[in-house]
Amino acid sequence: MIDVINLEKHFGDKNVLDGINVKIEKGDIMVVIGPSGSGKSTFLRCLNCMEDPTGGQIIFNGVDIADPKVDINLHRRHMGMVFQHFNLFNNKTVIENIMLAPVYVARSERRKAKHKNFWIGVANVFRKEKKEKYPIGQSVAEIKSEAREKGMKLLERIGLEDKADVYPSTLSGGQKQRVAIVRALAMDPDVILFDEPTSALDPEMVGEVLDLMKQLAKEGMTMIIVTHEMGFAREVANKVVFVDEGQILESAPPKEFFENPKHPRLKEFLSKVL
Amino acid sequence: MSGLSAKIDKFIEMFIDYKGYVKVLEGLSNTLLIAVLGLLIGIVIGTLIATVRVVPKYKRLPRVLNRFCSFYVALFRGTPVVVQLLLAYYVILPLAGGHMTGVETAIMIFGLNSGAYASEIMRGGIQSVDAGQLEAGRAVGLSFSTSMFKIVIPQAVKNILPTLGNEFIALIKDTSVVSFVGATDLYVAFNYIGSNSYEFMVPYIVMALIYVVMVLLITLMIKLMERRFAKSDRRN
Ligand SMILES: Nc1ncnc2c1ncn2[C@@H]1O[C@H](COP(=O)(O)OP(=O)(O)OP(=O)(O)O)[C@@H](O)[C@H]1O
Numbered sequence: 067m068i069d070v071i072n073l074e075k076h077f078g079d080k081n082v083l084d085g086i087n088v089k090i091e092k093g094d095i096m097v098v099i100g101p102s103g104s105g106k107s108t109f110l111r112c113l114n115c116m117e118d119p120t121g122g123q124i125i126f127n128g129v130d131i132a133d134p135k136v137d138i139n140l141h142r143r144h145m146g147m148v149f150q151h152f153n154l155f156n157n158k159t160v161i162e163n164i165m166l167a168p169v170y171v172a173r174s175e176r177r178k179a180k181h182k183n184f185w186i187g188v189a190n191v192f193r194k195e196k197k198e199k200y201p202i203g204q205s206v207a208e209i210k211s212e213a214r215e216k217g218m219k220l221l222e223r224i225g226l227e228d229k230a231d232v233y234p235s236t237l238s239g240g241q242k243q244r245v246a247i248v249r250a251l252a253m254d255p256d257v258i259l260f261d262e263p264t265s266a267l268d269p270e271m272v273g274e275v276l277d278l279m280k281q282l283a284k285e286g287m288t289m290i291i292v293t294h295e296m297g298f299a300r301e302v303a304n305k306v307v308f309v310d311e312g313q314i315l316e317s318a319p320p321k322e323f324f325e326n327p328k329h330p331r332l333k334e335f336l337s338k339v340l
Numbered sequence: 341m342s343g344l345s346a347k348i349d350k351f352i353e354m355f356i357d358y359k360g361y362v363k364v365l366e367g368l369s370n371t372l373l374i375a376v377l378g379l380l381i382g383i384v385i386g387t388l389i390a391t392v393r394v395v396p397k398y399k400r401l402p403r404v405l406n407r408f409c410s411f412y413v414a415l416f417r418g419t420p421v422v423v424q425l426l427l428a429y430y431v432i433l434p435l436a437g438g439h440m441t442g443v444e445t446a447i448m449i450f451g452l453n454s455g456a457y458a459s460e461i462m463r464g465g466i467q468s469v470d471a472g473q474l475e476a477g478r479a480v481g482l483s484f485s486t487s488m489f490k491i492v493i494p495q496a497v498k499n500i501l502p503t504l505g506n507e508f509i510a511l512i513k514d515t516s517v518v519s520f521v522g523a524t525d526l527y528v529a530f531n532y533i534g535s536n537s538y539e540f541m542v543p544y545i546v547m548a549l550i551y552v553v554m555v556l557l558i559t560l561m562i563k564l565m566e567r568r569f570a571k572s573d574r575r576n
């Protein structure tokens with residue numbers, strides 16, 4: 067599904083990613099670990115071009131999204147992202163946070179169809195064989211109520227349906243992060259990227275977020291997760307990669323990765339964190 | 341003190357019997373019109389400029405626009421508003437062959453002028469919003485401008501509301517220069533009453549009081565708006 071080929075990123079003359087090659091298949095759960103400053107976040111942020119790669123390719127569903135000519139916004143809609151600091155929209159209620167992007171996308175599709183129909187209508191005046199118009203589909207009110215319904219289902223799933231109309235500032239860290247996860251789910255993404263989703267949480271809230279992620283894993287969601295939670299990696303991942311100085315030094319299934327590490331730097335790293 | 345009460349009587353006579361209040365109402369409505377429209381135009385221009393100035397600059401168009409915006413801001417912040425008003429009314433409009441009343445010219449100039457100030461305020465406001473907000477918007481597939489206008493700018497506006505309020509108060513007071521281009525504002529109205537009754541003390545006191553009351557009302561309105569915006573800060 068995602069094929070990363072020779073990905074490079076440098077900030078000025080600082081090489082942060084130095085030729086990353088990795089393949090992520092549908093249903094994969096890939097955990098990325100590595101020392102601080104090794105380029106894990108940069109790697110993740112390059113995958114959806116939050117940072118523009120300075121070299122290499124990212125083939126996502128057959129399209130090289132590292133190419134600056136592609137409309138990245140279209141592809142990002144199929145890639146959810148969950149941040150360390152949640153980044154819920156502070157000026158929107160919980161349900162609005164979840165609905166915003168789906169409603170926006172549906173509305174802009176609708177607007178585009180209408181524009182096209184207008185020009186087809188104009189052109190049809192001069193055509194013998196009338197061209198068919200695009201279906202407009204739902205009204206804006208229908209789009210909204212459908213998105214709200216779906217958002218409420220997602221909130222029920224995480225047990226926060228009573229928080230639908232409050233602002234994010236009133237939630238606990240764990241609740242915020244779970245809302246951020248369902249906000250990503252609301253777009254029906256093909257893959258979700260997680261950048262240290264539990265690092266900013268109080269210890270007692272880490273569990274609820276990891277549990278939700280485990281559920282998603284069971285349902286077959288494709289996930290790429292940067293984390294320091296080694297226990298979680300061992301239990302949930304089907305592939306663990308070790309990044310150091312902008313390169314993938316080791317990539318293996320979790321059992322082999324943790325029990326039989328090969329690269330000396332990984333051995334050293336594991337001896338420190340385990 | 342009989343002097344003062346005679347003056348007050350004279351003022352009331354001028355104000356009511358000789359229809360001084362018509363002039364005052366005209367002045368008041370002009371003052372408010374210029375300040376309110378000027379501020380609204382200023383906010384729109386300021387928001388656009390501030391957005392241009394925070395756009396990533398690795399393409400050509402944003403760079404050119406940015407250059408233009410810096411020039412605009414420097415121009416309007418670098419000259420007194422009276423000078424801008426006089427230039428617009430007596431030099432640029434006649435040369436361009438346009439026809440505008442003093443009030444219209446004042447609305448335009450105060451709009452352009454407060455746009456330059458508001459852009460700097462707004463830029464500070466945008467920079468005060470956590471970068472993660474824009475990132476989250478981009479990450480769900482919203483464009484830069486949609487993320488800005490739906491997520492970042494509403495939060496920026498909330499942060500700068502007090503500053504923007506001060507800008508509005510300053511604007512109300514600054515409108516007193518529009519008499520330079522023949523528009524009737526509060527000053528012109530009370531001056532008219534004063535010169536017709538040969539008595540300036542009471543008219544000017546009343547004028548000052550009206551300004552004070554306006555500023556107090558605006559301050560109150562800003563407080564109410566701040567409270568409304570603070571909704572998203574409060575727990576439950
Ligand atoms: N916008 C930027 N400009 C310049 N340098 C950057 C930028 N972003 C990251 N870097 C540098 O790139 C390197 C890798 O950063 P990155 O955030 O990817 O590391 P990380 O592996 O996620 O670390 P951590 O575990 O601390 O989150 C760091 O040395 C950092 O200073």
Ligand SMILES: [Mg+2]
Pocket residue numbers: 106107108262
């Ligand atoms: Mg990081």
